[in-house]
Each structure stands twice: as structure tokens, then as C-alpha cells.
Amino acid sequence: MFKKINLSIYIAILLSLLLVGCAKRNDTKDETIVSEIPQTKMETQEETTSNSTIESIDLEKAFKNINGCAVIYSPKNNHYSFYNEDMCKQQVSPYSTFKIISVLSGLENGVLSDETSKMSYNGTIYANADWNADLSLKDAFQKSCIWYFKQVIDTVGKDKIKEELISLKYGNCDISEWDGSNINPSADLNGFWLESSLAISPLEQVKVLETIFEGKSGYSTTNIQIxxxxxxxxxxxxxxxxxxxxxxxxxxxxxxxxxxxxxxxYFAIYLQDDTKQDSISGKKAMEIALTIINN
Known part of the structure; x- marks a missing residue:
């Protein structure tokens, strides 16, 4: 009787240990998956340049003590030039550079037809006086009008935008905060591409542009030309x-x-400098880029 009880206890202990061991292995696996998510994003960008020649370039004079980075890519030579390479691989909000995608998506999905296409101006008086009109696509793009492209994106819809971003490998492809994070005072001046869920690195920006303008995307040549x-x-x-x-x-x-x-x-210039907020602008980034390109 004593031996039978011991045997039963022994089997029960073994089963308990096995169950605990399985639970620990499952927990470890979950932790590993979570910890590998950021690493996978970085590895994808490393793979982008893995078969290319790479050089570091000194652009301090062009940036004039502003914290920032630059990446330039030559498809003909399969060559990347980096200024502050690590920063070029950090995903950040695309802000109005996303209007490049908004234009193509609007054209491809019939929301826009050409550079004369208009959306519905509702009469709101915006702080930016250039936006207070019934703008054409050309005017809206040049004046970087948020409400215009918010209408375009909303009309195209979430499913189609998500599909296109995944096809382009556009950064993290995250449009979960569709209506944005309320960085601007009115709803029609917010969106997922403005300091919200969508993020992309300068390196990824360059690859997206190359995909589009080298004819590797699904967009029509007519719309790319527009x-x-x-x-x-x-x-x-x-x-x-x-x-x-x-x-x-x-x-x-x-x-x-x-x-x-x-x-x-192809190039991407990105500036991020909290100590010089008054002088940081898209115009300043463009000035730096033109200095680099024209020298």
C-alpha cells in the first residue's frame, strides 16, 4: 500500500513539473516575440542596403549646426550616401510629405482626375490664409493644404489606403489613428500622417520614392506623371x-x-532640433537639400 501511494505521488509530481515547464516555455516564447518586433523593423532597413555600396558623407556645413540627417540613393550605381546614418533609419511622422501618396491614391481611385481637381471647401476661415479657398489639386499641393488632402484620404477610405501602404512598404504602415492625434485645432486639420500612428524613416522615404518613380509600383504612368x-x-x-x-x-x-x-x-533630408524650433521648417530642409544637390 505504501509503495502504491508513493508511486501515485511520484507520477503527480512529474505531471506538475511538466505542466510548469510548458507554461514557462510559452511565457519565454511570448517575451521573445515581443522583444523582436523593433529589431525586425531595423533588420528590414539593413536588408534594404545589404547589396549596395554605402558611404558616409560630411554635410555639417550644409546643416549649419542643425540636428538632422540625409540619405541619397543612386539606383544607377546602387549606391547610398548617408549623413548621420543611424538617424536615417529612425521612423518618425511623415507630416506633409505624405501628400505624395495622397495625390497618387486620389488619382488612382478616381477621387481626383488631374491637377485642376477640386474638393469641397466649406467656408472655414483657417489661420493659413492660403487655405481659405476652393483650391485645385495643384494649388493644394503647392500650399500643402491639410483639409484638402484630408478629404481625399477620407474618400479613398481606410482599406484602400492600408493596401497601398503595405504594397509600397511605407514605414510602419500604421493608420490605426485614422483621424489623427488632435495636434491641430479642428478635425479637418488632423490625420494619421501628422504626428500620429504612421511613421517612416528617411531611408524608407527614399525607397518608396524609388519604387514609385522607377515604375515598380502599381500606380499608372499617367498618374505618376501628374x-x-x-x-x-x-x-x-x-x-x-x-x-x-x-x-x-x-x-x-x-x-x-x-x-x-x-x-x-533620390534623397530625404530630415531635421529634428528642439533647441531651434523657430528656424526648423520644410523650407529650411529644402534649402539644405538644394545646397547639397547643387554643389
Whole structure:
């Protein structure tokens, strides 16, 4: 009798230990999955440049003591040039550079037809006087009008936008805060691309632009040409420069590409400097970019 009881107890103890061991293994697995999420994002960006030549460039004079970074990519040579490479791989809000995607999505989904397309101005008087009108697509893009592109995005809809972002590998593809985080006073001046859920790195910006303008996306050549015309910043007989600014809260972007007869280089300039908020703007980022490109 004593031996039988001992045997029963022994079996029960073994079963308990096995169950505890399984629970610990499952917990460990979950912790591992969670801890690997940020690492996976960084590895994806590392893979982007894994078969390319890479160089670090000194652009301190161009940035003039403003904290920021730059990445330039030549598809022809499969070559990346970085200024502050680590910063170029950090995901941040795209701000108004996202209007590049808004234009294409609106055109592809029939919300917009060409550069003359208008949305419904509701008569609101905005602090930015340039927005107080029934704007065309060309005017809205050049004046970076938030309410116009908020209407475009809302009309296209969440499912289609999500699908397009995933196809483009646009940063974290996170549109969960569809209506934004209320950084601006009215609802039609907020959205997921303005200091909210969507984030993208300068390196990823360059890859998205290359995907679009090298004909690797699903967007039509007609709509890409309309966007390209909207993005033209300056031109001469040797070179054309295309781009879009974006800014907010001491952060600023200028992303785009330069084009010659037989070559195209993509770039992203990003500034983030809380100590110089008054001087940080999309215009400043563009000035830095043009200095770099034209030298």
C-alpha cells in the first residue's frame, strides 16, 4: 500500500513539473516575440542596403549646426550616401510629405482626375490664409493644404489606403489613428500622417520614392506623371529637382529626387532640433537639400 501511494505521488509530481515547464516555455516564447518586433523593423532597413555600396558623407556645413540627417540613393550605381546614418533609419511622422501618396491614391481611385481637381471647401476661415479657398489639386499641393488632402484620404477610405501602404512598404504602415492625434485645432486639420500612428524613416522615404518613380509600383504612368509635375521645384538645362516638404513641432522634411538626362538620384533630408524650433521648417530642409544637390 505504501509503495502504491508513493508511486501515485511520484507520477503527480512529474505531471506538475511538466505542466510548469510548458507554461514557462510559452511565457519565454511570448517575451521573445515581443522583444523582436523593433529589431525586425531595423533588420528590414539593413536588408534594404545589404547589396549596395554605402558611404558616409560630411554635410555639417550644409546643416549649419542643425540636428538632422540625409540619405541619397543612386539606383544607377546602387549606391547610398548617408549623413548621420543611424538617424536615417529612425521612423518618425511623415507630416506633409505624405501628400505624395495622397495625390497618387486620389488619382488612382478616381477621387481626383488631374491637377485642376477640386474638393469641397466649406467656408472655414483657417489661420493659413492660403487655405481659405476652393483650391485645385495643384494649388493644394503647392500650399500643402491639410483639409484638402484630408478629404481625399477620407474618400479613398481606410482599406484602400492600408493596401497601398503595405504594397509600397511605407514605414510602419500604421493608420490605426485614422483621424489623427488632435495636434491641430479642428478635425479637418488632423490625420494619421501628422504626428500620429504612421511613421517612416528617411531611408524608407527614399525607397518608396524609388519604387514609385522607377515604375515598380502599381500606380499608372499617367498618374505618376501628374504627381511628378506637381513636385517640380526648380530646373535648368542640365538638371530638374522634384520634392515635397513637411514639418511640425521642431521637425521638418524635404524628400524627392534630382534628374538629369541619364540619371536620377533620390534623397530625404530630415531635421529634428528642439533647441531651434523657430528656424526648423520644410523650407529650411529644402534649402539644405538644394545646397547639397547643387554643389
Amino acid at each position: 504627381l511628378k509635375d506637381l513636385m517640380l521645384i526648380e530646373e535648368n538645362e542640365l538638371k530638374k529637382i522634384y520634392g515635397k516638404t513637411g514639418s511640425g513641432n521642431g521637425k521638418a522634411w524635404f524628400v524627392g529626387f534630382s534628374e538629369t538626362m541619364d540619371d536620377r538620384d
